[in-house]
Structures are given as structure tokens and as C-alpha cells.
Amino acid sequence: MKSNLKVIGAGQKIAILGGGLTGRLLAWRLSNQNIDNGIMNNHQISVFEKGSLNPCPQGPNNQSKAAAYTAAAMLSPMSELVASEPEIFTLGQQSLLLWPSWLNELGCEEYFHQQGSLVLAHPNDIAELQQFQRDLSYKLDQLESDHNNTASKRIKALSNRQQLEQAETHIASHFHQGLLLPDEAHLDHHEILAELLTVAKQHGVSFIESQPVELDDPRLDEFDLIFDCRGIGSKGSDKNLRGVRGEVAWLESQEITLKRPIRLMHPRYKLYVVPKPNHRFIIGATEIESEDTSAISLRSSMELMSALYAINPAFSEARIIAQESNLRPAFIDNLPQIKQTLSKFGKPIISINGLYRHGFLIGPAMVEQAINKAFS
Amino acid sequence: METKQDLLKLYDCELSSRLLVGTALYPSPEIMNKAISASASEMVTLSLRRQDPGNQQGQSIWQHIQQSNCALLPNTAGCHSAQEAITLAQMSREMFNTDFIKLEVIGDDYNLQPDPFETLKAAEILIKMGFKVLPYCTDDLVLCQRLLEVGCEVLMPWGSPIGTGKGLMNPYNLQAIRTRFPSTSLIIDAGIGKPSQAMAAMEMGFDGILLNTAIAKAHDPIIMAQAFSHAVQGGRQAYLAGLMESRQTASPSTPVLGTPFWQQI
Numbered sequence: 001m002k003s004n005l006k007v008i009g010a011g012q013k014i015a016i017l018g019g020g021l022t023g024r025l026l027a028w029r030l031s032n033q034n035i036d037n038g039i040m041n042n043h044q045i046s047v048f049e050k051g052s053l054n055p056c057p058q059g060p061n062n063q064s065k066a067a068a069y070t071a072a073a074m075l076s077p078m079s080e081l082v083a084s085e086p087e088i089f090t091l092g093q094q095s096l097l098l099w100p101s102w103l104n105e106l107g108c109e110e111y112f113h114q115q116g117s118l119v120l121a122h123p124n125d126i127a128e129l130q131q132f133q134r135d136l137s138y139k140l141d142q143l144e145s146d147h148n149n150t151a152s153k154r155i156k157a158l159s160n161r162q163q164l165e166q167a168e169t170h171i172a173s174h175f176h177q178g179l180l181l182p183d184e185a186h187l188d189h190h191e192i193l194a195e196l197l198t199v200a201k202q203h204g205v206s207f208i209e210s211q212p213v214e215l216d217d218p219r220l221d222e223f224d225l226i227f228d229c230r231g232i233g234s235k236g237s238d239k240n241l242r243g244v245r246g247e248v249a250w251l252e253s254q255e256i257t258l259k260r261p262i263r264l265m266h267p268r269y270k271l272y273v274v275p276k277p278n279h280r281f282i283i284g285a286t287e288i289e290s291e292d293t294s295a296i297s298l299r300s301s302m303e304l305m306s307a308l309y310a311i312n313p314a315f316s317e318a319r320i321i322a323q324e325s326n327l328r329p330a331f332i333d334n335l336p337q338i339k340q341t342l343s344k345f346g347k348p349i350i351s352i353n354g355l356y357r358h359g360f361l362i363g364p365a366m367v368e369q370a371i372n373k374a375f376s
Numbered sequence: 377m378e379t380k381q382d383l384l385k386l387y388d389c390e391l392s393s394r395l396l397v398g399t400a401l402y403p404s405p406e407i408m409n410k411a412i413s414a415s416a417s418e419m420v421t422l423s424l425r426r427q428d429p430g431n432q433q434g435q436s437i438w439q440h441i442q443q444s445n446c447a448l449l450p451n452t453a454g455c456h457s458a459q460e461a462i463t464l465a466q467m468s469r470e471m472f473n474t475d476f477i478k479l480e481v482i483g484d485d486y487n488l489q490p491d492p493f494e495t496l497k498a499a500e501i502l503i504k505m506g507f508k509v510l511p512y513c514t515d516d517l518v519l520c521q522r523l524l525e526v527g528c529e530v531l532m533p534w535g536s537p538i539g540t541g542k543g544l545m546n547p548y549n550l551q552a553i554r555t556r557f558p559s560t561s562l563i564i565d566a567g568i569g570k571p572s573q574a575m576a577a578m579e580m581g582f583d584g585i586l587l588n589t590a591i592a593k594a595h596d597p598i599i600m601a602q603a604f605s606h607a608v609q610g611g612r613q614a615y616l617a618g619l620m621e622s623r624q625t626a627s628p629s630t631p632v633l634g635t636p637f638w639q640q641i
Binding site for chain 1: 403404405406407409434435436437440454539593595
């Protein structure tokens, strides 16, 4: 009932810098007429994107595109807990609940898949799997009082070939053990990015592409509130940001079906493959402490491809659709930050950055926090 | 009585800490810096190969590493030939203004075993170019001898393959190297998984320990760095203090008065 709607900060002119995942989620949430228990708004929202809003997956590597396009969109708070701080786990758990409900609101819940994820290692590297299980159990137990869920419930050990095959049919015969993390999920992220753009536009958001905007840009004077979601694009105004190079490859195979993401433990690289619509798969991700944005290296490509081949040799006849690299924005602690500052025009700027390799994993929780900060 | 400071000598550089640490695999640069500080190390290794060093694209992480105020030991990890390693060493000298180079030429991609032939070839050329070469090598006595002959003043034999945490796989060979090259600085590089293994190497008389994974991948890298620091110090002190020889029979440390002689026969 419109008359009962609470109006907070309504009718503001809002600029969102960066049209990647965070920018789009924000634009959609802020433009949604019935968000947050009936808070009504009539914001005028403009999103400025430096690159293309619909980058071609097979496009040249120097085409500027959001880091979200070079992600695999796994929602894997537990797998990430092994190498991340508990804060990422907490934000990931929150987002794991938000994603299905938000996609339902968007009308595309079919892009959310909660089939868990599978962690594998070759028999020679079984110590890597044991280490992963040990580290994850330890960290989950440390958090147990907060989350009331024991490690044993959240990690299902698949201890023989039969159990492994029951879980995932198309796994090469040399794998005999694995770990199933039933709570984890994955997204069809390209479809979601497109849907967010479409629906936000329907809500009246204007998207302006090929428009790099710095915080001192005179055009920002006319806005009441600015959200800075430019990722590594903010490096000019935030020297604490660094880019961490990631590389992925897209493949297509009609022969193989995977229900869920698979992580392959290896002594030196941790690689994953994530099923995507239309018989496609994305494999990644290298993690290189470099701000190099050139095309994928032969070595990285060989690592990714050989991992996929090892999961099932039938992947040898898969078609390579694209190989991409991009920079993930990170701070020194590899944790995200939401900061509030004032622009040179005296307007509030909320910056959301440092989501590192966790954009899809923690994006919704971060966007909720940013909206609360802006309108509290 | 004035005691002489016990320093680790690496060419013309003297360090009071005998623990050198790597800078890869940490959960974040912040934790890396805290762990380096907790380890009390004065020299850290850093890897360039995959970071597009020609275009200096690793600046962000290198700046974090430089904040540790440790001497830098750039490495040639990821190189498979002498030529690759030499090119990378030249780049690192230019970038970090140091002649020190940890020479690492990999011969086997799976267990990262160093290639002795390419390592020796690269070491000879790099020494002639004025580098202070610290070669990562196996525990082969003859290889170590050849590396010394071409001018290396420090050797870094492995304890066991990189990242395995298996400790000192071949104590016999390591002891042979230690005994044969008593005045060469010898650092155990790779394979150390536990502080006790680092301590054992130091007790054998090795001059230092270089490690990365065991600290970086611990549940708490900062506390593990402290543990390794204590172990390396303890092992060094034990070596300097003089270890007792092990014996076949028990020998009471206090006289057992009243024990008849026949019991000791």
C-alpha cells in the first residue's frame, strides 16, 4: 500500500561509478520500487561504465570489462575459508541466502544452482585433499559457536569410487576420493549480469558506457550521492588498491555434464571448473600478484587445460571459446571495504571496493551494507 | 668476556637472523608482512617470473614486500633453462638494485627438482657478470663442488622437494656436504615442513634455513613464523654449544652411589 511506504532519501540523484557486478546490483536494488520492507524511492540513477556493458566474451583482451566477466561465480564460502579470513565466510554465507531471493525478485531464479561443490585430488596428490579437509574442519570448528554448524555436517567425504560416481558421473576413473560441500552453489553469471542491466533499465536507470569518470569529474557536481564501484579503476584515487591478475578459459563440450563446480587440488595450483549454460565450462583461476592485463600466458593456459583434461580426458575434444585475463581489486588484507568520504563538491561518496576474487560470493551482502550506510 | 656476534655471511652481506623466508602463498600481503616480522628474518625471497617483470607489473606486491625492510633476494623460480634464468636475473638486478640472486632452474615440473646442469651453467655465467649467486641445488656432493668451483660462495641444497614438508630426506648426503665444505655458507632450502626439521638442520651445522610454504600455509602464519624463528635459533645455539655424541648404553648423568660394580659389567 503506497500510502504506508516509508520514504527515506527519496528522489535523490545518484551516480554509480562502475557498471560491473557491484554497480549493477546497487543500481537494481536502488531502483527497485519495493525494496527493504516497503521503503519507497524515486531516485534518478545514472551508472557510468568505463568499458562496455555487454563485452563480447570472445573479444580482444584489451577490451575493458568488469572483473565480474572474468569470474567463475562460485558461491563457495567454505572452500574460500581455507585461504581467507572468517569475514569472507560470513559475508559469503549472508550472500548465499540473498542470491536466491534476489534472483527470484529479478525473475530469474533458474540462474542459481545449489548442488554443492566437489573437491578432488589425484591419488598422488591426496595429501593436498587431506590438508584441505583438515584446514577447513579446523576453521569451521573455530567459527562453530557463531554458526552452529559442525564441520562434519558441512563436509561429506566421498571415500570410494562408487560414492564419487554417484555424486558426479563424468569424473575420470583415476579419482577415487573427494569431498562434497553440499551447501555451496554457483551462478550463471553472464546471464545475471545481463538481467540486472535489463531490469535496472526498465526501472529507469540510465547506463552510460565508455565513460570513465574520476571522483573529481565536474559532472558529479549535480549528484546528491555517489557510489564508487570501479574496482581496480579506482586505483588513481585509492593508492592502497592493488590488482591481482586472474586468468580463465571458456570451453564448450557436448560430451560432458557436470552438476557442480569442481576444485582440483594440486601441490602448486588450485584450479576449478564450473559448469555454465549451453554446455559451456569455465576454468580458472590463476592468481598472480601482477597488474599485467595482457592476454593469458601459455603456461597458465597449459595449467588450466591440463587440469580440465585430468578431470575427464573427454574434454580433449572440447572447443576453446575464449581465454581471458583481468585484474581483481584487493587491499593489503585482501578484505573488502566500504568507506564514506566527501567529494570536492561536498557530496557523500560511498566506495565499495577490494572484493578481490570474491565479487559474486560476497556481492549482495556488501551491496546491502553500502545501501544501509548511505541511507542510515 | 666479550662474545663475538654470530652472523650469517652471504657474500659481503652479514645477517644476524639465520632464517630466510619466501613471500608467496600467504592469505594476504598484510599477513605476509606480519609473518615476516614475526620470523625476525632479514632477507626475503621474491619471485618475478610470472609477473611481467619487463613491464614492472608486480610493483604493488613488491612495494608491500619492500615495506618489510628486509634485504631482497630475487629468485628465478619458474625458469627451466640457464638462459631464462640469466635474463630474469638481469631484470631483477635492474629493478631491485641488488646483485643477489637465488638461482633456481627447474628440471622436473612435477616435483620442482632443480636441473643440475642448467643451474651450473647459469651460475658460472652469472658469477662472471658480477652476481652474488645463491644456487638452489640438490644434495649431490659433486654438483656442490662444481658450483663452488665456478665461484658460488653460498649453496642452498634442498632438504626435500619444494612444498613437500618432508624435512631432511637424505641426512647422510647433507652431512657429507657439511663436512666437506666447512667454511661455505650452506642454507637448507625447500622441503622444511616443521620447526623440528629446521632445528635438526641447524644442529647439523647448516648455516641457515630458507622456507615458505610451512609458514605461509599454516593456520596461523604469524605464530608459525615465530616457531621457526625459535627453532632456527635453538638449533644454531645447540650446534655452537656442542652436541653430545649419542651412545649405545645408558649413562646416568648423576653418579649412582652404592651401585655394585658388577651391575655395570
